[in-house]
Amino acid sequence: MKKIFVLRGSPRAKGNSNIMLENFLSGLPSEAIIYDYNANKIKLKACTGCLRCNVLKKCVIRYDDWDEISKKILDADIIVFASPVYFLHFPAPVKLLLDRFRSFVNVKLTENALDYQAFDKWDKDFVLLLSLGSSSVQDAEPIIELFQHITNLLQCRDRLHYLIARRMILSGQIFMDEQSLSNFYDKLGINKNEASQDYLKNKDLLQKCKELAERLSFV
Numbered sequence: 233m234k235k236i237f238v239l240r241g242s243p244r245a246k247g248n249s250n251i252m253l254e255n256f257l258s259g260l261p262s263e264a265i266i267y268d269y270n271a272n273k274i275k276l277k278a279c280t281g282c283l284r285c286n287v288l289k290k291c292v293i294r295y296d297d298w299d300e301i302s303k304k305i306l307d308a309d310i311i312v313f314a315s316p317v318y319f320l321h322f323p324a325p326v327k328l329l330l331d332r333f334r335s336f337v338n339v340k341l342t343e344n345a346l347d348y349q350a351f352d353k354w355d356k357d358f359v360l361l362l363s364l365g366s367s368s369v370q371d372a373e374p375i376i377e378l379f380q381h382i383t384n385l386l387q388c389r390d391r392l393h394y395l396i397a398r399r400m401i402l403s404g405q406i407f408m409d410e411q412s413l414s415n416f417y418d419k420l421g422i423n424k425n426e427a428s429q430d431y432l433k434n435k436d437l438l439q440k441c442k443e444l445a446e447r448l449s450f451v
C-alpha cells in the first residue's frame with residue numbers, strides 16, 4: 233500500500249494549495265497511509281551548516297521534529313509539497329524543512345561542481361501543488377527548477393509532477409463559482425470575461441489533482 237508524505241505550506245487552512253491537496257488526497261485509495269504535516273505547525277530548527285551529516289548520515293540537530301519527519305519522508309512512496317509561492321519561492325517554514333534534506337545526501341566538492349550521493353535509495357514520486365497570486369506561472373519556476381535539481385540528485389528524475397494554480401488571491405478562490413469569481417475580478421479591474429475561462433480552468437485543475445493521485449496510486 234502506498235505511503236504518502238504531505239507537507240502543507242500555507243498558513244491558511246482554506247488556502248488554495250490546501251484545497252488542491254484535498255483534491256489530490258481524494259484520489260488516493262482509502263487504504264493509503266498519509267503522513268500529513270503542516271510546515272506552520274511543526275517544530276523545526278534551521279540547518280546550522282555544521283556539515284556533520286556528510287559523515288554521520290543524519291542530522292545532529294536535536295529537540296525538534298526532524299527525527300520523526302525524516303523517517304516518514306524516507307518511508308513514503310510519494311512526497312507532496314502543497315504550498316503557496318512567496319516571493320518566487322517557498323514560504324520560510326517550508327524552506328526550513330528543505331534545507332534539512334541536506335542530511336539525506338553526501339556532498340563532495342569536485343573541480344567543476346558539487347557531487348551529490350544520496351545515502352538511501354529514493355524510489356519515490358515527487359508532487360508539487362503550487363498556488364500563485366500572479367497571472368503567469370513564471371513565478372513558480374524557481375521552485376520547479378529546485379525540484380528538478382533535487383529529483384535529479386536523488387535519481388528520481390522522471391518522477392516530478394506538478395500542478396499550478398494561478399491568479400489566486402483569496403482563500404478558497406479556486407472553488408469559487410463563476411459569478412463570485414466574476415464579481416471579484418470586477419473589483420480588481422480584471423476583465424470579467426476572464427472569469428468564465430478561469431472558473432473552468434480552476435475546476436479542471438482540481439480534477440487534475442485528483443487524477444494525478446489516482447495515476448500515482450497504480451504505478
Ligand SMILES: Cc1cc2nc3c(=O)[nH]c(=O)nc-3n(C[C@H](O)[C@H](O)[C@H](O)COP(=O)(O)O)c2cc1C
Nearest residue numbers: 242247248249316317318319320363364365366400
Ligand atoms: C508574503 C507573500 C509573498 C507572495 N509572493 C508571491 C510571488 O512572488 N508570486 C506570486 O505569484 N504570488 C505571490 N504571493 C501570493 C500567493 O502566492 C497566493 O495568494 C497564493 O495563492 C496563496 O496560496 P494559499 O491560498 O494556498 O495560501 C505572495 C503572498 C504573500 C503573502
